[in-house]
Each structure stands twice: as C-alpha cells, then as structure tokens.
Amino acid sequence: MSNEAAGQVLLTHAVGLHARPSVKLTKLAKTFHSSIRLAANPEGPWIDAKSIVKVMGAKLPQGSRLHFHAEGADAPEAVAALIGLVNRDFDEAPADAANG
C-alpha cells in the first residue's frame, strides 16, 4: 500500500540549512519508514531528505522554500513532523542553544 503526502515551508533559520539543522532534519527523517524527498523548487531537483550529504550539499540559504514529498505508510506524519521542525526553527530556542 502506498500513501503520498507533500508540503512546503519557508526556511527562516539564519545562514540557511547549515550543519546543525541539517543533522536534525535528516535524523528526524530517518525515524520514518516512508521515503522522503526534499527540494527547494517544485520542479526539482529532488534529494533524499534522509541523506546529510545530499541535504547539506544542497547548500540551501535562508529564505529558501523547502518542499517535502513523502511516500509510504507514515507519509503524512513524516511531512508534518519535518515542516514542524523547520517552523520551530529547529528547536534552537535560546535555552536549547545555550546548552548546545
């Protein structure tokens, strides 16, 4: 059974998708069974959201719009979780950042 989901979100993090947010994003993506792809453009190129090499290698700057596309049993949950992470600015609230 295949289940598809898609969504998009604006990347507001300073610098863009740099090392720490990229690691968080791919780690979260890996917790889902679905295959998850990510693009800065609806026309692509689409990259594997579970690969830090691809995600960081895309060098997405602040202000990029991130498009997610997931396919699999938990596709809707995966897209919602990833969009949530970006919307929460990768959970880098002051308290968190101070500890990190």
Place this chain on the structure above:
Amino acid sequence: MPRTVEIRGRSAAPGLAAGPVFTIGMPAGGATRDPAGLTGDDLSAAIAAAAAELAMLAERVEGEGADILSFQVALLEDSALTDPARERIAAGEDAVSAWRATLDGEIDGYRNSDNDYFRARAGDLADLRDRVLGHLLGVPAAAVPAGAVLVGEDITPSRFLAMDWTKGGGIALSAGSPTSHVAILARSRGVPMLIGLGPLDAAGHRTAIVDGEAARLILSPDAAAWAALEAGRAARDERAREESEVLHRPALTADGVPVGVFINVADPDELAGIDPATCDGIGLVRTEFFFHGRGGSPSEEEQLAAYRRIVAWAAGRPVTFRTLDAGGDKPIAGLTIEGESNPFLGTRGIRLSLARPDVFRLQLRALARVAAEGNVKVMLPMVTIPEEIDAAAALLDEALAELGREGVPARRPSLGIMVEVPAVAVEPELFARAAFFSIGSNDLTQYVTAAARDISAVAPLCDPAHPAVIGLIRRVARTGAEIGRDVSLCGDMGGDPAHIPALVRAGLRSVSVAPPFVGRTKLAIAAARTA
C-alpha cells in the same frame, strides 16, 4: 638534509616556536599498508574507525566545534557518501583513490559555494577525507609529536583544541584567517600562528621555525636560522623583563603625564591568564565574535552570559563594548548584506544595526542588563552623522523601558562613538552628543588614504603615520578636551611603539591595545614626551 626554505606570510599570533613538522591531513608518511591491496571492506572499517574517533572527540568539546564534529559523524554514516566510493572500487579502482576522488568531488562543491559558511565546510570534509585515509593506510592518528609545528591549508577548532600546546609548538597555514576562532585562541594561548603562506610543500622537511614576529616560516632551518631564533628568544626574554617592570604601574610619559592603557578583547576566553591590574580597563570589546559561532545571532541570554564574564573579570574597571561591527571585512552569513559592490562603503557597523533593529534590540538589552553589574560603556561603530547616535539612543531607551516593565535589572550605559569615518574626524564637535570618542585608527587610515591594508600593491599608502591621519587625531583629541569628552584610540596603531610618540604629541591620553602589547606600549609611553 633538505635545503633551508623561508616562506613569508602574515602573522595571526605572535611568538616564536621551533619543532618537528607535522603536516595536517597528509597521511603519506608511515603508511603500514599497501594501497593496492585495500578493498571496500577495508574502507568501511576505516570509516567506522574515523566515525568512532570523531564521536569521542565530540564529547570533549562544546559549541560550534561539537556541532561540526556531529555533522562529520553524520556524513560518515551516510551511504550517499560511501556508496559512490564503493562503486568506484567495484569498477576496479583502489580504495584509497576511490575515497579520495569521492570526497574531493564533494569538497569542490563546498569550495565553490558563494556563501562563506558553506565554503568553510570544505575544510571539515577535507579533515574527514584525511582521517579516513589515515585509518585506511594504517597511519596512527594521534601521531602529533609534542611541540610540533602544524603545517597545512587550514586548521579546525577541534584539531586546535585536541592539541596539548603546553609543550610549545606553532601553526603555519597556506590559507587561514586572522579573525578565525582558531586565530583568537592561538593569540590568547600564546601559540605562534602564521597564515596566508600560499601553496606549502613541507614534504621532506623534518623541523621548522614559526616566527610570528617576522611573519615567516623556516623549513629545515640552517645554523644561521637557529642562531637567529636563539637571538630572537633572548631579545624576547629581555623585553619581557623590561616590560614586567612597568606592567603593573600606571603609564606615565617621560614628562610625567598619565596615559591610560586599556586592552582590546573579542572572546572572554582570551582573558584567562591576564592580570586585570596590568591595564586600566577594557577599551574595546569586539562583539562580532559572539555572532559567528553557530551561524545564527546569539540570544539575549547568550550575549549576557558572555558580557558578564568580561565585566566580572574587569572587577570595576571600565569596559567599553562596541555594538556589532559586521560588514566590510567582517561579513556574518545571514546578517550582513551579500553582494554589495563595495562592502567597505556599504551597510556595515551602526548602519547595519539600524537596518536590523530586531538583532540590535537584543544586543542593547543584553548590554543594558550587564551595565547594572559594572562600569559599562557602549560605543557605536561607523557613525557618519549625528542622527545615527540619536537613533541608537532611542533604541537603547526603548530597551531600558522594556526591561523596566519586565522588572529586569538594567542601567543606561554611557553611549559613545568610534571615530573612524573621516566625516566625524574632520568635524568632531558636531558629534558632541556622544559621551566619548574612540578613534578606530585602522579604518580611519584606510578611509583617509583610500588604500586598503589587505591589498598589497597599495598597502604602503595605508600608513597611520600619514600627517593627515595624525592631524585628524590631534583634532579629535583637542575637540574632546575642549568639550569635555574622553578620547581614546583602539586601532593597531596604539599597540605599535613606533607610533606612540606621535600619538602622545597629538594630545592622545588613552590607548587600547591587544593584551600582549600592554607592556611594550607602557614602555613606549615612558619614553615619549607630550611636547
């Protein structure tokens, strides 16, 4: 023994060091395995060993260093990196060149980025490439000899922090930056460091001298070079002895006029090991440092914590914080404006802060809060018209009102300005609403002579001893005395003994210098006369 080679560069940290050459990330020597026989499984084992080593190191460091290390571990665990190398091996390539080619492709992608942050990651991938190669070829990883001279393209903060510098040693880089985190750490720990040496081939050289005073690296030093090193050390010890005699006394000119000697700092870590009694306070805190790090602007609490450490160190002595001076030669990804045709004449200093009130507001709140805990002053960089002081003062008052409503302790620090734009130095009396003046001699000289320090063809023109620069300093000092505003100088000129006589004659009665230069500045003042 190979012939003696002398390479000139730039000094990012002063001092002299001599020791065995250790080439960063070049596991060529000491390989215990033949590359020809290495398989894909050997590569997997080497990757796993490198990942384990990095994960262990990550536990020992904090902040940005730890972020980068966990990023490196994640890369090693990603099959998108290892699969292409395995495919190359399956196609008949040996494991060493397959891994090298795969990583070099990725590294090029980062190196060609137009974003500073992503470009800097090329070094992290190069470090990864070399760590894995070291394991693959069976080169022991922790083979850095005590007191070694580290030679390479660049050095990561984690590598610097993993070294034991108490046994001496130095750093010589073909690239590098004087404003990098490592350069700041090297200066505060007294590790001589050279940058910008250009393409370096240390192969075959076993010993080297890092001369941070004359900005040169000597590979395989000959008898004359060793003798010069000894003479340099003897001279340094003699200087240190002379300086130690004046270090704890207030500076007085030969004709008995007191001159304040303050220090410039960027990172609270720099203050470790400095006795506050050797200076009159901190004349410049460069706050840009806090905005680099993890790529985002620091929170109010993070800034406050760092500012507090500095104010606590000063123990009641005045501390002058400069608000964020980004832009020009100090870009901050995500904050400064990229692609300006001439960043030195663009949105930098107070211009940027006023354009980004969201960022500026947090800094003013943190500064107003730390002002309640010590003798804190705040100065604005790159002021060009008096209205910029008014705009900043209004934002400061707003921040104070907010803090008051929230019941958070705060105090209004006195608000002064940097004098570095010629428009201010020519007519300083128009800026009387500033509580004090601090002359930024580096930028003032660049703007007055229209010559950049870092363009070697015109650098000789960028001379702070130019009579026009001295004349402007005299004008600011005189105006300050007339209208009752303290005048100091916090550029490199103040720490250069050659300029002290002219500055004292121009009427300057306060300078702020890099911490290692306090002693020599006090000695130069003692020899100078006001007229």
